Amino acid sequence: MNHEIRIFTEAQIRAAVALDLETVNVTEEAFTALAAGTVIMPPILSMELAEAHGEVDVKTAYLAGRESFALKVSTGFYNNAALGISSLNGLMILFSARTGLVEAVMLDNGFLTDLRTAAAGAVAARALAPQNVETACVFGTGLQARMQIEAAHLVRPFSKVLVWGRDRKKAEACAADIAKAINVEARAESDPAKAVEAAQLVITTTPAREPILKAGWLHPGLHITAMGSDMALKQELEAEVLTAADLYVCDRVSQCEALGELRPARAKGLMSGITPPELGQVLNGTHAGRTSETEITVCDLTGTGAQDTVIATHVNGILENSGTVIRA
């Protein structure tokens, strides 16, 4: 079937969208649609290439009424650093939801995944964090540590940031980047307990396989977003964090119990028989969110195909007539 397909490059996509409130609002639509029950979202396809220390994840979702749906392939190849190549790559493909024809190929090398992941953190912070956040804390020192803080700052304009990471030098570099990017006071903090103690908003962005945030550190008026765990074996929060919090919210329960913090909690016999609310239910008011400044809330983000579809259709709408047109 000879038809027009648009090819967009990472540079074109980066010129079209940024980590701003518009992107946060677009990303929020994914969660409200999930809560409305109008999303078809199959389980994630995963393949591990142990030889190359690589993994491949495929996500997709159809949001009822939309003209297009995206399918996203994320690759993570952890020997790439030695080759001077980013570990995370991939692309998104936009299909017509009416005919199944390919409409656009977004050669974003994972940029849109980074963007919609950070934007989801802002959606969670806006919905659940205390109104007054003076100090934010981030665990992890990679790209998402920077982007999550930048995104959260859009909705909670904190003035101080503490960065904890296993590598002090990397934490300092991350803090310096954050200070520069959003004009806040940012520094590395070697003691994770102290970092949490000082913060009203904590975001965990690590690939930890053992809990790095303990339940004993929780304090009134705290919101935690855990976005590092996106596969079985990963865990950032001590399981008791989920039960000690006043409210624990999933992006998607079926994903959090397979890939997120709910998996190790259930394995430990906690949260059994409990179906946590989803972020979209808090957003649309069908489940209460934070009810006071002193509550403790936790949001578990594993990343959904619905986010991919909303960001890809958004970008496609902006780029519309640009890109390379291929007739195929």
Add this chain to the structure above:
Amino acid sequence: MNHEIRIFTEAQIRAAVALDLETVNVTEEAFTALAAGTVIMPPILSMELAEAHGEVDVKTAYLAGRESFALKVSTGFYNNAALGISSLNGLMILFSARTGLVEAVMLDNGFLTDLRTAAAGAVAARALAPQNVETACVFGTGLQARMQIEAAHLVRPFSKVLVWGRDRKKAEACAADIAKAINVEARAESDPAKAVEAAQLVITTTPAREPILKAGWLHPGLHITAMGSDMALKQELEAEVLTAADLYVCDRVSQCEALGELRPARAKGLMSGITPPELGQVLNGTHAGRTSETEITVCDLTGTGAQDTVIATHVNGILENSGTVIRA
């Protein structure tokens, strides 16, 4: 990560590969690799868009030692005919198995799927059909009916073809196309039992949800390849066909028991406790194939990601320096 990605169109791909013995041999490599246990092949991702009468399937596989792996998205949107568009579309993406970077995007609109599916039929016929096939029979009147017969003819040069389909006119058109394509005597046969009776090789290519080929029709010296069933609910062979045959072979057992003819057979209590051999085991001699001209053999093809990887890497090798180069 700025790197070169090649975009190939359906026309370029069609000019590069055809349904010939080379394609059959390339496809065979998928099955021998599966049997060697050197393939990583996750379960298929499927999404149904009931509103649009559409479905999306994603397959992928990594064959150890290969530099690239493919990920294939197939779309089937069954209202397309009314729009004058083919129902089946999709694309393949080739990734580096070392870095995860996208190497090529094959905008084939499903052509390579058609090709490797038909080629697998030839692999099965070459491995399992009687040496002397005078008459072949095909159930179904669509593109795969034509292609499967054309592919099988490469390995078993039969002189007669019988076509059975629910729609007599379509069966006649299909027979006429086949007669012209491979220069054989071909005609429609309204009675499926008679069609099977006259044939030494039967290929079923329909989306049937009730058995269309009965166990009572089996006769000595018959090979059946059932390739229509690729999702739960579909079934072409009466369950007893599997047990009545001397040999029942799967392309991949885990897929056939979820999506192929093994699913309804097991549901009926047949084949319980039996793990059938896979086609690759027959090919590499670790499981006996047909041992006489009079045996009855059955091969169940659901379509594997391994086939997608071998055909995509083959095409990429041929097209190498052509296509549109995008730096992204």
